[in-house]
Amino acid sequence: MGELTRRAILLAGGATLGGLAGAKLTSKVPSVAGTKSLQPAGLANTLNDASGLNETPIFRHITLQENPGENLIRRIRFEIDEARREGRPVNVGAARHSMGGHAIPRDGQAITYDNGFVDLNTRDNVFRAHAGARWSDVIRALDPLGFGPKVMQSNNDFGVAATFCVNAHGWPAPHGPMGSTVKSIVMVRPDGEIVRCSRTENAPLFFLTMGGYGLTGAIVEITVEAAANVNLVPTYQKMPSRDFAKFFIGAIERGDVNMAYGRLNVDRETFFEDALMITYREGDDQTEIPPASGSGAMSKIARHVFRAQLMNETAKDLRWWFETDLGPMISGGPVTRNSLINEPVVTLDDRDPTRTDILHEYFVPPGRFAAFIDACQEIIPASYQQMMNITLRYVGADNESLLSYAPAPRIACVMLFSQEMTERAEIDHARMTRALIDRVDDLGGTYYLPYRPHASAAQFRRAYPKAAEFAAEKRDYDPDLLFRNGFWDTYLKDL
Numbered sequence: 004m005g006e007l008t009r010r011a012i013l014l015a016g017g018a019t020l021g022g023l024a025g026a027k028l029t030s031k032v033p034s035v036a037g038t039k040s041l042q043p044a045g046l047a048n049t050l051n052d053a054s055g056l057n058e059t060p061i062f063r064h065i066t067l068q069e070n071p072g073e074n075l076i077r078r079i080r081f082e083i084d085e086a087r088r089e090g091r092p093v094n095v096g097a098a099r100h101s102m103g104g105h106a107i108p109r110d111g112q113a114i115t116y117d118n119g120f121v122d123l124n125t126r127d128n129v130f131r132a133h134a135g136a137r138w139s140d141v142i143r144a145l146d147p148l149g150f151g152p153k154v155m156q157s158n159n160d161f162g163v164a165a166t167f168c169v170n171a172h173g174w175p176a177p178h179g180p181m182g183s184t185v186k187s188i189v190m191v192r193p194d195g196e197i198v199r200c201s202r203t204e205n206a207p208l209f210f211l212t213m214g215g216y217g218l219t220g221a222i223v224e225i226t227v228e229a230a231a232n233v234n235l236v237p238t239y240q241k242m243p244s245r246d247f248a249k250f251f252i253g254a255i256e257r258g259d260v261n262m263a264y265g266r267l268n269v270d271r272e273t274f275f276e277d278a279l280m281i282t283y284r285e286g287d288d289q290t291e292i293p294p295a296s297g298s299g300a301m302s303k304i305a306r307h308v309f310r311a312q313l314m315n316e317t318a319k320d321l322r323w324w325f326e327t328d329l330g331p332m333i334s335g336g337p338v339t340r341n342s343l344i345n346e347p348v349v350t351l352d353d354r355d356p357t358r359t360d361i362l363h364e365y366f367v368p369p370g371r372f373a374a375f376i377d378a379c380q381e382i383i384p385a386s387y388q389q390m391m392n393i394t395l396r397y398v399g400a401d402n403e404s405l406l407s408y409a410p411a412p413r414i415a416c417v418m419l420f421s422q423e424m425t426e427r428a429e430i431d432h433a434r435m436t437r438a439l440i441d442r443v444d445d446l447g448g449t450y451y452l453p454y455r456p457h458a459s460a461a462q463f464r465r466a467y468p469k470a471a472e473f474a475a476e477k478r479d480y481d482p483d484l485l486f487r488n489g490f491w492d493t494y495l496k497d498l
């Protein structure tokens with residue numbers, strides 16, 4: 004079984020899940036990110052994000068390509084000074100794949116970084132990167148030297164500092180969110196001062212910025228832990244969904260699992276009854292580690308299998324068989340850790356301008372996982388939404404960031420829906436999301452913040468009990484409220 008075919012199985016299963024939504028950025032809202040043009044001051048302009056549902060008026064959008072250093076800082080200070088003078092908000096973004104305008108300052112000055120500087124220090128197993136470097140830049144720089152990212156999302160298009168600002172997680176085990184792997188950041192504060200922050204230097208600002216959605220200033224440089232790139236061998240295990248947490252946590256706690264995820268079936272008749280657990284352990288043979296691969300031609304076939312599921316129950320059954328029976332039968336050989344995470348978001352693009360891919364995520368205490376299955380079985384099939392995939396992951400505890408979603412170890416349930424781009428679908432989607440949030444909250448879990456802003460203000464405050472403390476500390480650092488975005492405007496400005 005060749006590498007490409009193994010990757011196709013993973014993609015068909017949506018292990019990489021990504022670009023589903025991310026593809027909207029290029030296919031439906033081409034002017035959003037990635038543009039290198041400097042808009043003339045005052046030109047009417049809008050920005051959108053990966054959902055395609057957040058078109059927002061802005062004053063200006065610029066892309067900064069300078070290396071970390073004086074020139075970059077000078078450009079940022081210029082933007083800050085002008086925004087303060089003119090009473091406008093400012094905000095930095097990277098790939099703008101968050102789905103609630105988290106990187107969009109309404110009527111303000113939007114900055115995108117475009118610079119892939121990455122420098123590995125093999126003595127300390129850390130890399131220093133431009134804040135706007137994407138994970139693809141990091142893998143490209145580290146892979147030839149035998150290293151890779153320790154924790155990142157399932158796709159490689161996201162910005163490294165943006166990942167810190169949403170405190171993202173992935174499927175490397177047994178780690179907590181990505182913030183736990185960050186050693187230090189250098190940032191320009193709203194008052195223009197440059198500060199280095201870490202667990203020992205300006206620690207309160209470091210913890211406020213971790214998972215702080217870009218509201219505390221502009222990060223320019225970041226130093227992050229690297230992990231050894233190794234050959235990994237997968238193990239597949241089918242089980243009833245209600246047993247998943249026991250097996251999954253057991254496997255992670257044994258300590259030899261390097262990457263892990265799970266899946267549930269999504270056909271309506273037996274919705275969420277069956278689970279598949281996939282764990283990757285280091286192979287015996289580490290003598291030859293091939294370079295990190297891209298997805299290649301086979302992933303196009305995987306895309307067709309995945310996309311055929313839309314409103315097609317037979318295709319959902321076929322995809323589940325593809326993933327649970329065919330995959331394990333023809334797969335099984337080693338694959339490198341970097342190859343597993345080196346996947347762009349565009350791979351599974353739906354290429355349908357009338358629909359958009361929307362992600363949700365719920366963090367469930369492992370002991371309440373079976374009750375969460377019950378809640379999902381009641382709520383999701385009764386909605387009009389098309390669920391395409393769910394991936395289950397392990398997230399270790401985060402007791403550092405103020406807006407922590409995992410105060411203790413959690414099972415992360417990452418859901419992907421294909422939504423019609425209509426008002427009716429939007430209302431139905433929001434109703435379903437609020438029902439799921441209430442139920443996960445009752446179980447002692449929470450929901451993830453970078454997705455659609457469908458939670459009510461009361462749900463947000465209940466799920467994130469330190470939200471008011473976060474808003475108060477932000478006001479201390481940024482009394483003029485220069486750094487603002489859709490997340491602040493929707494949930495924090497009145498706290």
Ligand SMILES: Cc1cc2nc3c(=O)[nH]c(=O)nc-3n(C[C@H](O)[C@H](O)[C@H](O)COP(=O)(O)OP(=O)(O)OC[C@H]3O[C@@H](n4cnc5c(N)ncnc54)[C@H](O)[C@@H]3O)c2cc1C
Nearest residue numbers: 021097098099100101156157162165168171172216217222
């Ligand atoms: C297809 C897809 C797959 C995903 N998979 C995962 C996953 O596996 N795990 C997971 O945890 N999340 C996942 N997410 C969510 C994703 O991690 C966040 O949306 C993340 O923000 C995306 O990175 P970005 O570069 O697009 O950030 P942006 O949306 O551009 O920015 C995110 C936040 O960071 C701030 N920011 C960015 N750069 C800076 C800077 N230099 N200084 C200060 N603030 C800054 C912005 O203001 C904003 O608030 C996924 C999202 C999508 C669309």
